[in-house]
Amino acid sequence: MRECISIHVGQAGVQIGNACWELYCLEHGIQPDGQMPSDKTIGGGDDSFNTFFSEMGAGKHVPSTVIDEVRTGTYRQLFHPEQLITGKGDAANNYARGHCTIGKEIIDLFQTNLVPYPRIHFPLATYAPVISAEKAYHEQLSVAEITNACFEPANQMVKCDPRHGKYMACCLLYRGDVVPKDVNAAIATIKTKRTIQFVDWCPTGFKVGINYQPPTVVPGGDLAKVQRAVCMLSNTTAIAEAWARLDHKFDLMYAKILRKRNLCALLLGMQIGEATVENRMEFPQKIKNRNIIGFSNTNTGYLSKENKTLI
Template sequence: MNNEIISVHLGQCGIQMGNSCWELFCLEHEIWPDGIGDMTDDCGDWGQQNTPEVFFHRTCCNRFVPRAIYVDLEPSVVDEVRMGQYRCLFNPQNLLSGEEDAANNFARGYHSLGKRIEERSVNRIRKMAEQCDGMSGFLLFHSFGGGTGSGFASRLMEKLRDLYPKTSILEFSVYPAPKICTAVVEPYNSVLVTHATIEHSDCSFIVDNEALYDICQRNLDVDLPSYRNLNRLVAQMASSVTASMRFSSVINVNLRDFQTNLVPYPRIHFPLVVSAPIMSAEKAYHEQLTTPEITNACFHPENQMVKCDPRRGKYMACCLLYRGDVVPKDVNEAIVSIKSKQNIQFADWCPTGFKVGINYQPPVAVPGGDLAKVIRSVCMMANTTSITEAWSRINHKFDLLFSKRAFVHWYVGEGMEEEDFLDAREDLAALEKDYEEAGRGYSEDFWIREERNRHRREENKKKRRRREKSTMTDSDLEDMQDFMASLDAKEARRLR
């Protein structure tokens, strides 16, 4: 079996997204919460090859174990998985937790606490990779605003890139929303993690909670959406992205295709994601949308999973992944209709081509959930310059905090320096500029700046490593104190 994918869930947000994802993946592959499969053969209901081995390792006793690792620096969220409905599904050795919370501090996740759990995490990932015949890549689920999701995710991603330099790394990341904030220091963490991972991630699908809240309230009639409601939307998105690798079809898409078709330049790898239709069971009872209708819905700003307006920017690439009762003829008609619209603009240097994937396996809905079961759906991933709205918002919030050096001492006390903040902010300003220039067409200045940025990042990385080598952790200090105490004891015995 080839194309295996290893999922890495980091921090509270990443783990809770993972819970919803594995709930859905088990339903799609007819696997019970204890890992026992219901499949009588390898073909799905629609005559398609069903290959759960992409996400699951099949044991000798015919149990399916997720190729997934859960990591958090404090135990409570991982303990919920250990004691929950799916406790028998996961390998207990892949559920890792520390003893202290990262306290929404990037530096604690990257430096002091992250060091303690890094080796265990990497060893478990290496063991899963060794079980694969032809690993396709990694999917990382995390938030940009939390301490573990930002700091430890950055540290682990650097390590994975060193160990697996040619393997795809894709992220499903929750980005800070414009008006909803879970921590005051979210802007710091977000800028630092973007700076730290920009050269290690191949493609990052970002969503924000405010956009997901609005979709739940408007489309699903949920007045007070919970995180479970939001995470189930993310799970549907992750399912659509990977469906072609798990269910064979006439037009397949794999992880490498996303990079080839969505990322025109390595740094510009933050596509918007939209799913359609998102509707409640009551609405689905009265209507079923056609292929052109669900395609048009993808280009409406209110359906975006990040708060920005694509009509203000230019598209550089677009990928449409269809599932269910969809025929190529209808898809072609829908795309012709989209191209004819004046408010959808592509960059001058980019041909108005759409990467299309069609999978006849219909989307699955969680029983008792808010999402209706539909006969067809589409997931759109589009690389557009309008994403700079998200960068610009977070940069502005960062500047407000950092101008007063607010909360910086918490980061410096955990092994960072003020210079790290300045480097990260400068890198995000360059990212904004990169997107703006991409919309106009690359100039010679762009390539000169890119080369300068690359050299600066390499120097910063060397500086960080030198600092880490010269910095003692608490455990190092304790070992040194024990060693000195033993020397004192020996000297006292000698004098006696």
């Protein structure tokens, strides 16, 4: 049995991680105090929970993770005290401080099959179906429909239009009532669409996984419980749109800093040219990398200097 160790860093990372562990407990039938009921049917009747949880001597299941900010939460009895690491340090919503000083030692470079080159490492996450409980009563989406939804901007976690870019690789994980035949048919249909383009050197970059356990929802959440769902990670040149927006916002912020020299003290000792300018110069390179991969500026979602004011 393989083991997954999760490390959640920063305020947003810890909050998202805490929500993930709540969902893991619901999926495997583990209570907030770490106890699993004797009825094994709740957890699926197997020991798959060992991938994320370690069983202690008293029958308590604790996450195999390093996490904090859960000591006073609902699931405070779930985590083992010896696996809690406490520290202090705040970036004060300053990206340069978190990236270049406090967070520099915990930044890790990794390679996956979604990343063809080291500098092209910004996957786009998509989930479908995003549907409310009221709407779920009247319709159940098929495998083809949720697959098509993954390529729509409304289902993406980053605001960009994938129709303006080219895909390098796609990794899809299906859950629930899904069979390989339907998945292969849905992907074959996707490849025939002209609105979804792949780079010339990677025409069939799909990797697919199927988990027959239906997705679980958090009680009181906004998402409805559905029979099937899919999560996709893709590497597309369209994400250059996000960098162009960030480029424009940085220019506006940096102009204000230059006009108000006294705000430089908020950088906590760093010189302006030491971190902010260095990071600013990386944005055009990130966009340029997408243009080179896509072989066409018009299809990569790149916005020129003249159009940046429209972002």
